[in-house]
Amino acid sequence: MALVLLIVPLGLFLYFSVKRGNGLTLMEKMMNVMAGAMLTGMVVGFYFGGIFHGTFTHSLTASVASGAIAGAVIGLPYKGLPVVEGLVSGSMAGMMGAMTAEMLPISFVSSAVVILVLATVAAFLWMSQRTIDGDAVIRKETSHAYSSTWLVFTLVYVGFSFFLMAAEPPFNVETPAEPHQQNHMHTP
Known part of the structure; x- marks a missing residue:
């Protein structure tokens, strides 16, 4: 399920990036930003x-806030409504990602996170360097600012993540005892 939710937006994003022949209409820009966000x-x-497996409020708050910021950054090259579209789409997708991770076993989540982060960074690096029929996937006049903004965002994001992991160790959440077990947990 999570793989489908990742492949569909990537396909839309690449389709509208390739379709850039004579420039995109506003709706196509918004679809492009929505898919990337x-x-x-x-x-x-x-x-x-x-990181916050087992503490749903923490994971949901961090996911929605980070997804909204990432979506707004993705919409920056297009300015205006696509920025708002990226903000909303990123926050909603962040919420879906947090809920999906909460439903899966932590052993799968911890190994899949590394692969997903590397795949996303590789996709955006490819899109910032790739040219299709002589037209850059990301506009030439905004590519320098866009790449710089994305690089700064990535560095801040990774630094913030390490700060969170140091403050509260990841993948180490204690669950309270079940009610039927509490009766048998008497101490002398």
Whole structure:
């Protein structure tokens, strides 16, 4: 299920990136930003869902906030409404990613997070360097600012993640005893 939710936005994002022949209409720009923000938001949600596995409020809050920021950053090259679209799509996808990570066993989440983060970084690096029929996937006039913004965001994001992991060790949540077990837990 999570794989489908990641592949569909990536496909839409690449389709509208390739379709850039004579420029995109506003709706196509918004679809492009929505697909990229959903892809990134899902990965961000999955990432924070793994860090705060078992504490749903923490993972949901961090996922929605980070997904919204990532979506807004993705919409920056297009300015205006696509920025708002990225903000909303990123926050919703972050929430879906956190919920998906919460439903899966932590052993799967912890190994999948690394693969998903690397795949997202590779996709955005490819899109920032790739040219299709002489037209860059990301506009030339905004590619420098876009790449710089994305690099700064990635560094801040990774630094913040390490700060969170140091503050509260990941994948180490104690669950309270079940009610029927509490009766048998008498201490002398």
